[in-house]
Amino acid sequence: MTNRNADIFMHHMMRQKQKQLIHASRLMASGLMGGSVSENAENENVRMSETRIYIGLNDSDTKQQIYETEEYLDTLKRVCRNYHVAFSVDVEAGGYYHEDGEYTEENSLVLIMIDQDKDIIQKIAKDLCNLFHQESVLITENRVDGYFISHSEVD
Numbered sequence: 001m002t003n004r005n006a007d008i009f010m011h012h013m014m015r016q017k018q019k020q021l022i023h024a025s026r027l028m029a030s031g032l033m034g035g036s037v038s039e040n041a042e043n044e045n046v047r048m049s050e051t052r053i054y055i056g057l058n059d060s061d062t063k064q065q066i067y068e069t070e071e072y073l074d075t076l077k078r079v080c081r082n083y084h085v086a087f088s089v090d091v092e093a094g095g096y097y098h099e100d101g102e103y104t105e106e107n108s109l110v111l112i113m114i115d116q117d118k119d120i121i122q123k124i125a126k127d128l129c130n131l132f133h134q135e136s137v138l139i140t141e142n143r144v145d146g147y148f149i150s151h152s153e154v155d
Contacts, residue, residue, distance in 0.1 A: 024046060024139070025058050025085075035104050042087060044147060045145040045146065045147050046146050046147060046148075047143060047144075048114050048115050048143070048145075049111045049114070049115050049116075049141060049142070049143060049144075050113075050114055050141070050142045050143075050144045051110065051112070051114075051139065051140070051141050052111065052112050052113075052119050052139070052140045052141075052142075053109055053110070053111040053121070053124065053125050053128065053137055053138070053139050054108050054109075054110050054137060054138040054139075054140070055072075055076070055108060055109045055110075055111065055114075055128050055129070055132055055134060055137045056106045056107075056108050056132070056134055056137075057069065057072055057091075057107045057108060057109065057132065058104065058106045059104060059133050060109075060133050060134055060135045061133070062127055063104060065106070065107060069091055069109075072109060072132060073089065073109065075091060075128075075130065075131055076109055077089075079127050079128060079131070080111070080124065083120055083123065083124055085111060085113055085116055085120060085124070086114070087111055087113050088111075088112040088113075089110065089111050089112065089114060090109070090110040090111055090112070091107060091108075091109060091110075092107070092108050092109075092110055093105070093106075093107055093108075094106060094107075094108060095138070111124070111128070114146075121139065122139075124138055125137050130135065138143055
């Protein structure tokens with residue numbers, strides 16, 4: 001998946017969140033929900049949870065990447081589709097040192113999800129760890145502020 005396609009996935013995911021927030025804003029404005037709403041909910045910052053799962057592609061036994069990166073991407077997409085989650089993915093190149101001092105370079109997939117259930121995230125991480133034959137995968141969580149701009153607001 002190219003970075004452009006990953007950006008499209010992320011944009012779609014964020015637009016879904018925006019629709020939910022606008023709907024909630026209308027409910028609040030109509031008195032069906034408590035709280036206050038600003039006049040322009042579309043441009044307001046929204047507090048979201050961003051989770052990333054870093055999955056190395058080198059096999060844990062051979063210390064080499066066995067399949068083409070595209071095959072790993074296809075597997076990751078199938079896993080996300082099976083869990084019905086919106087996602088974006090980046091392919092990254094990196095390197096690290098093992099405990100014994102040996103240096104390894106490795107491609108990794110970084111799976112990015114916004115406001116996803118923690119139990120689902122852990123199931124996905126376990127599945128990818130097993131399918132990609134990894135010792136472990138890294139999960140990071142961040143609180144991020146986001147906001148939406150619609151095409152009608154662009155000059």
